[in-house]
Amino acid sequence: MTAIETTDSKTAKFIARRNRLIDAAATLINQHGLKGMTFANVAELVDMNQNSLAYYFKRKEMLAHAAYMETLGRIADKVAEAATRPDPRARLNHYLHLVFAAQRGMRTGEERPMTVLTGMSSLPEPYRAEATELYQSVLRGMRDWFGPATKPEDLAVNTARAHVVLEGVLWLPVWLRFYAIEDFDRVERRMFEVWERGVAPATSALVHMSFARATPPEPRQEVDIDAFLRAATRLINRDGYRGASVDRIAAELRVTKGSFYHHLEGKDDLVLA
CATH class of the missing domain: 1.10.357 (Tetracycline Repressor; domain 2)
Incomplete structure (x- = not known):
């Protein structure tokens, strides 16, 4: 075997093992979330000790990043x-x-x-x-x-x-x-x-979606818990947990913060729900 063939073989083996780790990380993230993906359970899934795993990814964050990328x-x-x-x-x-x-x-x-x-x-x-x-x-x-x-x-x-x-x-x-x-x-x-x-009808003209700003409706004070859940979901999906503040959830529904706390004890209860 030539030196080039030896190098190619080692490179292919490195890539294959690295991909196995990425696939294991993807599987665990999908099952348990990012926090539930640890070096220990990745190593267990691929039957590798953690020191060997660190040869490919020095930190958990690097492995998670590779899986997302x-x-x-x-x-x-x-x-x-x-x-x-x-x-x-x-x-x-x-x-x-x-x-x-x-x-x-x-x-x-x-x-x-x-x-x-x-x-x-x-x-x-x-x-x-x-x-x-x-x-x-x-x-x-x-x-x-x-x-x-x-x-x-x-x-x-x-x-x-x-x-x-x-x-x-x-x-x-x-x-x-x-x-x-x-x-x-x-x-x-x-x-x-x-x-x-x-979003892409068969006709030559694509569907029209208006983004004109409408006149804001009058504030409303009576909403049910489902409305709060829907508003929180929209904001969390768009802006993350921190972006979905009580103020923004209330503004989304055009209600006061008092109305929010009338229905809920706090933001964490709503996020959990």
Whole structure:
């Protein structure tokens, strides 16, 4: 064996073992969240001692970052491939086909797992910034599917469409587990029908979504607990736990803070619910 062949063999072995660790981290993050993924349980899952694991990733945060970046990179590849199709409808259709093919492969073990991205904002810096930048790049690539935006309102509409599609796909694994593989083709067709009529209709003119500022309605004081739950969910998804303050939740519902505390003892109770 030549020196070059030996080096290539070692490199391939290193990459394979590193990928095993990333896949184990993805599996554990998906099952237990970012906090539940530890060096100890990753090492146990791949039958490796923790000292050997540290050879590939010196800290848990580095491994988690690699898992998120791996998933985002695979999403970016699908977005780029879909962009080669001739129009928004075809791009959405092809992207969804790629997504379901990947889900089918993960279900059968033929494709590597992908990491659920909901905990990405909990990464420390600089890892969070790097992952966030890649996520934003994916979003911009998807936004470009819908054509040029010469005016700010067009850009806002295309950005909204991209958010709808990307968020829909990111949440797909949560509910797709209730379906058998044999149902995937039917679910894919139905999901595309929803997108086609909502964000990329078959007609030449894409659906119009107005972002004009309406006159604010009068404040309301009577809301039920479900309204608080919905408002908190929207804000947490958009701005994270810290961004979903009592003031912002109350403002979202156009109620006073007194109304909030009339229904709830505090923010943590609402987040837990």
